[in-house]
Amino acid sequence: MVDRADINNVLMQMRAIQSQAQGGAGITAAAPIAPNQAELKTDRTGFGDLLKHAVDSVNEVQGTAKKLATAYEKGDPTVDLPQVMIEAQKASVSFQAMTQVRNRLVSAYEDIMKMPI
Numbered sequence: 001m002v003d004r005a006d007i008n009n010v011l012m013q014m015r016a017i018q019s020q021a022q023g024g025a026g027i028t029a030a031a032p033i034a035p036n037q038a039e040l041k042t043d044r045t046g047f048g049d050l051l052k053h054a055v056d057s058v059n060e061v062q063g064t065a066k067k068l069a070t071a072y073e074k075g076d077p078t079v080d081l082p083q084v085m086i087e088a089q090k091a092s093v094s095f096q097a098m099t100q101v102r103n104r105l106v107s108a109y110e111d112i113m114k115m116p117i
Helices: 004-023 047-073 081-113
Strands: 027-029 040-042
């Protein structure tokens, strides 16, 4: 049976990743200048840097999952099977999400290349 603390820990990690992804979108709301106006402030983070950070994050999650799986296979008593499976699923989901983003970027690039000059 999976320990409830493990599930809560995973949920907290997912929420932290979600808030980090929303915060890393590159646009943050600034204080309103007038009652009906709001100014948007843009970060100076480039698209390449954001993409590299995302790929590095996926790689880190996959590395963690691999290390836990190896430790479990070697019989490490501090690593249990539910923990290994949760990390493996997190790695799988993050890789699938990155693959979908890549597919959409390629599709957008192809659409732009098909545009008449």
